[in-house]
Amino acid sequence: MVLSPVIGKLLHKRVVLASASPRRREILSQAGLRFEVVPSRFKEKLDKAAFPTPYAYAIETAKQKALEVASRMHQKDLRAPDVVIGADTIVTIGGLILEKPADKQDAYRMLSRLNGKEHSVFTGVAIIHCCSEDGQLDMDVCEFHEETMVKFSELSEDLLWEYIDSGEPMDKAGGYGIQALGGMLVECVRGDFLNVVGFPLNHFCKKLVELYCPPRREDVQRVKHESIPAVDTFEIASDAAQGDEGCGPSRAGVDGHSGQAPAGPQGPDTNGLVENPPPFPSDLLDLIDGFKASKALFTACKLKVFDVLKEEGPLKAVDVARKINASVCGTGRLLDVCVALGLLEKTDTGYGNTRLASRHLASEGACSLHGFVAYHDEHAWTVFTDLESAVRQGPQAAAGRPEEDPSQSRDRRLRFMRAMHGLTQLTARQVATAFDLSRFTSACDLGGCTGALARELAREYPRLKVTVFDLPEVIEHVSSFHPEGWQPERLHFVPGDFFKDDLPDAQLYVLSRILHDWADDRVHELLSRVSRSCKPGGGLLVVETALDERRAARASLPAALNALVRAQGRERSLAEYRSLLGQHGFRDVQVAQAGDRLDVVLGTRASSSAP
Numbered sequence: 001m002v003l004s005p006v007i008g009k010l011l012h013k014r015v016v017l018a019s020a021s022p023r024r025r026e027i028l029s030q031a032g033l034r035f036e037v038v039p040s041r042f043k044e045k046l047d048k049a050a051f052p053t054p055y056a057y058a059i060e061t062a063k064q065k066a067l068e069v070a071s072r073m074h075q076k077d078l079r080a081p082d083v084v085i086g087a088d089t090i091v092t093i094g095g096l097i098l099e100k101p102a103d104k105q106d107a108y109r110m111l112s113r114l115n116g117k118e119h120s121v122f123t124g125v126a127i128i129h130c131c132s133e134d135g136q137l138d139m140d141v142c143e144f145h146e147e148t149m150v151k152f153s154e155l156s157e158d159l160l161w162e163y164i165d166s167g168e169p170m171d172k173a174g175g176y177g178i179q180a181l182g183g184m185l186v187e188c189v190r191g192d193f194l195n196v197v198g199f200p201l202n203h204f205c206k207k208l209v210e211l212y213c214p215p216r217r218e219d220v221q222r223v224k225h226e227s228i229p230a231v232d233t234f235e236i237a238s239d240a241a242q243g244d245e246g247c248g249p250s251r252a253g254v255d256g257h258s259g260q261a262p263a264g265p266q267g268p269d270t271n272g273l274v275e276n277p278p279p280f281p282s283d284l285l286d287l288i289d290g291f292k293a294s295k296a297l298f299t300a301c302k303l304k305v306f307d308v309l310k311e312e313g314p315l316k317a318v319d320v321a322r323k324i325n326a327s328v329c330g331t332g333r334l335l336d337v338c339v340a341l342g343l344l345e346k347t348d349t350g351y352g353n354t355r356l357a358s359r360h361l362a363s364e365g366a367c368s369l370h371g372f373v374a375y376h377d378e379h380a381w382t383v384f385t386d387l388e389s390a391v392r393q394g395p396q397a398a399a400g401r402p403e404e405d406p407s408q409s410r411d412r413r414l415r416f417m418r419a420m421h422g423l424t425q426l427t428a429r430q431v432a433t434a435f436d437l438s439r440f441t442s443a444c445d446l447g448g449c450t451g452a453l454a455r456e457l458a459r460e461y462p463r464l465k466v467t468v469f470d471l472p473e474v475i476e477h478v479s480s481f482h483p484e485g486w487q488p489e490r491l492h493f494v495p496g497d498f499f500k501d502d503l504p505d506a507q508l509y510v511l512s513r514i515l516h517d518w519a520d521d522r523v524h525e526l527l528s529r530v531s532r533s534c535k536p537g538g539g540l541l542v543v544e545t546a547l548d549e550r551r552a553a554r555a556s557l558p559a560a561l562n563a564l565v566r567a568q569g570r571e572r573s574l575a576e577y578r579s580l581l582g583q584h585g586f587r588d589v590q591v592a593q594a595g596d597r598l599d600v601v602l603g604t605r606a607s608s609s610a611p
């Protein structure tokens with residue numbers, strides 16, 4: 001069995017599952033893990049609002065559950081187990097976290113909220129390695145989360161109550177158990193099924209590989225020279241299990257630096273003492289090579305490798321080369337790099353797409369980011385070559401750049417529209433459900449481009465009529481982005497310039513990824529126009545990637561750099577967006593996150609006329 005080498009790493013250890021969940025116990029014992037069960041006494045009452053994302057909350061709860069068990073066991077007999085595993089499963093919809101229902105009415109509230117819609121199930125997991133020395137307990141925490149999307153059918157009241165009366169919902173997050181009767185509520189699942197049931201076994205095994213079987217030094221160096229980042233597969237564990245009997249939880253692995261090679265051969269220093277060489281700078285080398293990985297991805301997309309393999313894969317390199325009209329040798333190398341990057345899979349029958357590639361890198365499909373990749377390849381790549389002058393001179397360097405060639409502007413516009421369309425489709429649902437917008441019956445998406453967000457808003461809120469307002473030269477092309485045979489109900493496209501023309505009437509105005517494109521004076525001008533058009537009680541929804549200390553510096557890095565290389569506009573912090581809305585007469589400003597990268601800010605137009 002492929003997984004056994006990974007699970008086998010834990011067989012000689014004292015492992016404790018800090019959970020009372022019978023489902024977690026079953027999943028882990030069926031995977032062959034030997035462990036004791038010590039349910040945690042940690043009270044699940046952390047302040048949800050204090051966490052930037054729902055999964056951060058689930059991870060922290062999982063960690064606290066495991067830490068409580070580890071310290072209790074240590075206190076009891078001054079010997080903690082080697083490994084303690086904690087987990088926490090939550091259901092989220094529209095920015096709301098649902099845990100176990102308090103009573104039947106609560107279960108009804110949860111299930112009606114999920115009825116007919118798609119929601120996320122997150123399980124946060126903490127793996128704690130304990131070490132007791134001289135009565136002291138030392139712990140290393142490794143944590144991760146997994147998300148699965150679950151869609152409920154449209155269910156009648158009677159059915160919901162029948163289900164609630166079965167008693168099944170009461171000990172389950174979101175008030176349902178997908179593995180039993182609750183399975184009849186579910187129309188489809190995207191992602192790891194076991195994650196919904198309470199434990200993401202697949203991700204757990206991958207973590208064990210990282211912790212216990214980091215790539216061997218010689219592999220790491222070989223990979224570096226070929227500029228291919230390491231890929232975590234169970235096969236690494238199998239190899240290591242065969243070739244390296246003593247493969248244990250390297251300290252580096254336990255600390256979470258799983259890509260780090262173990263310390264190399266030790267040599268005596270001048271005093272005859274053994275000195276460790278400095279750690280191998282794997283992360284730094286990955287960083288240096290990062291641009292090559294991006295370019296390989298861009299090139300494979302441009303050559304339509306993922307389209308060819310989606311339609312006809314698996315294929316040998318020679319066949320792919322013929323279909324994309326490229327050299328066999330070059331294609332073979334590109335395909336191998338894509339395998340190493342986790343975008344393709346290679347088997348005896350040839351190269352095939354991973355699910356990720358088929359879903360996001362082929363040019364067609366609701367989740368395609370092909371246009372977004374093309375935009376980065378053809379536009380962002382060039383613009384970022386100028387980063388040095390942007391840093392030296394500030395954003396005015398970008399402002400001084402010559403205007404675009406007008407003959408190319410139509411193509412550029414279409415390319416930009418394709419990029420925005422892909423990105424917006426991917427995040428539209430999270431944006432549309434970040435807040436409950438059901439009180440509005442009309443909305444206007446200003447600069448709404450192809451209508452990808454508008455469509456999701458209309459789909460999510462059956463009473464809502466949505467107008468997409470964008471420049472005539474944009475509106476002219478929107479029909480080519482509509483799915484075939486699509487009849488836009490409750491959706492209208494109106495051409496216009498939001499700086500010059502009257503804004504269409506609406507109760508809710510949406511500015512999605514617009515404000516960062518404009519300098520402060522233009523932002524004030526636009527917001528005061530919106531504020532004048534918006535009636536008291538109406539709303540303004542702003543969607544942006546805010547520069548924010550809550551988000552890991554790495555995630556907001558592209559935004560910070562974009563601001564330097566763009567001719568105008570700038571990224572802003574959440575505090576700035578809040579203040580902008582306040583200055584223009586919007587009150588009760590609330591903030592939510594839509595996925596990992598987007599912030600959504602909602603304000604209500606105050607009744608006083610002066611903003």
Ligand SMILES: Cc1cn([C@H]2C[C@H](O)[C@@H](COP(=O)(O)OP(=O)(O)OP(=O)(O)O)O2)c(=O)[nH]c1=O
Nearest residue numbers: 019020021088089172173176177178196197198
């Ligand atoms: C959504 C869903 C959740 N669940 C369960 C998994 C979890 O056991 C539970 C969520 O509650 P948790 O607080 O994650 O776990 P628990 O209280 O059962 O156990 P412990 O805190 O001791 O670890 O909901 C299902 O069994 N099926 C489902 O479809």
